[in-house]
Amino acid sequence: MREHLTSPLTLGDLADAVGYSPFHLARLFRTTVGIPPGEFRTALRFHHAKRLLIGEGLSVTDTCFAVGFDSLGSFSSRFTSLVGVTPATFKRLPELVEGSTPTRPYVRGADRAFDGVVRGTVRTTRCSAIYVGLFPQAIAKSRPVAGAFLTTPGPFELLGVPPGTYRLLAAGQPPGADMIERLAPDAGTLVGAAPAPVVVRAGAEVVHQDVWLRPRYATEPPVLVALAALSMPQL
Incomplete structure (x- = not known):
């Protein structure tokens, strides 16, 4: 999954790669990992997006396409839902966080x-x-x-x-x-x-x-x- 973040990858593709039926793989994956394969792959893609935004300095638009989305609106909506802030706000977080680290619980x-x-x-x-x-x-x-x-x-x-x-x-x-x-x-x-x-x-x-x-x-x-x-x- 980590090597194919932007490529089309179905549950059937994953099942074929490991020699299981899609049903058995989905059940085993969820039991082992705690979430379905598709959700795990989505998490990897948006984790990569976070690092592109603040580590590589990519724009929100370039990051959207770099992680395999062709709709900026869909990317921004999913990012906000998963990360808790918009991509634009996340990109600004280094400067916002730098001087405001809490000193008490x-x-x-x-x-x-x-x-x-x-x-x-x-x-x-x-x-x-x-x-x-x-x-x-x-x-x-x-x-x-x-x-x-x-x-x-x-x-x-x-x-x-x-x-x-x-x-x-x-x-x-x-x-x-x-x-x-x-x-x-x-x-x-x-x-x-x-x-x-x-x-x-x-x-x-x-x-x-x-x-x-x-x-x-x-x-x-x-x-x-x-x-x-x-x-x-x-x-």
């Missing part, structure tokens, strides 16, 4: 009309910027339902969580991470997840959700959400 609540609470602890030894969030799926895309930013490993509290079933995901970056790594995380970012889905019920607390951070496996989707933007209330 910052908590983002989902909706204070809800009273669900999730508490836990992030465990790691090498990170100075840690993002924790509740997501509908096992992929960090768009903005989390509720999230927290920590400057050191330790306890977190997610407030205002509506009832539902979520995946608790976290990403941590070491001191001195460059701007590309901070906004389009790759090998330098540690990731982790609660071992099981988090079920939030009205008026109840979900506690003891420990998350251990580690290097991302090749079978895991990239972090799509613009991490540094999560700790900036103005975005």
Whole structure:
């Protein structure tokens, strides 16, 4: 998939390459990775788009075509949905983030009309910027339902969580991470997840959700959400 980001690639093509039926491959892939093959490939394409925008300095239009889209409107809409900000805003994030890195923990609540609470602890030894969030799926895309930013490993509290079933995901970056790594995380970012889905019920607390951070496996989707933007209330 990584070598054919812009080429037409169907589930049948993938199944033929590994010798499985499309149905069996789709089921096995989702069981192993947590999301369908098509969604995983989409994540790879937009992760590449993020790096082209801020690492290679491509324009939004050039990036759109470079990752295989022929409609700028469709590309921009999908990018915004997955990353949490528009491509144009994402391209400006390095200058916006540079002078506004939080110096204390910052908590983002989902909706204070809800009273669900999730508490836990992030465990790691090498990170100075840690993002924790509740997501509908096992992929960090768009903005989390509720999230927290920590400057050191330790306890977190997610407030205002509506009832539902979520995946608790976290990403941590070491001191001195460059701007590309901070906004389009790759090998330098540690990731982790609660071992099981988090079920939030009205008026109840979900506690003891420990998350251990580690290097991302090749079978895991990239972090799509613009991490540094999560700790900036103005975005």
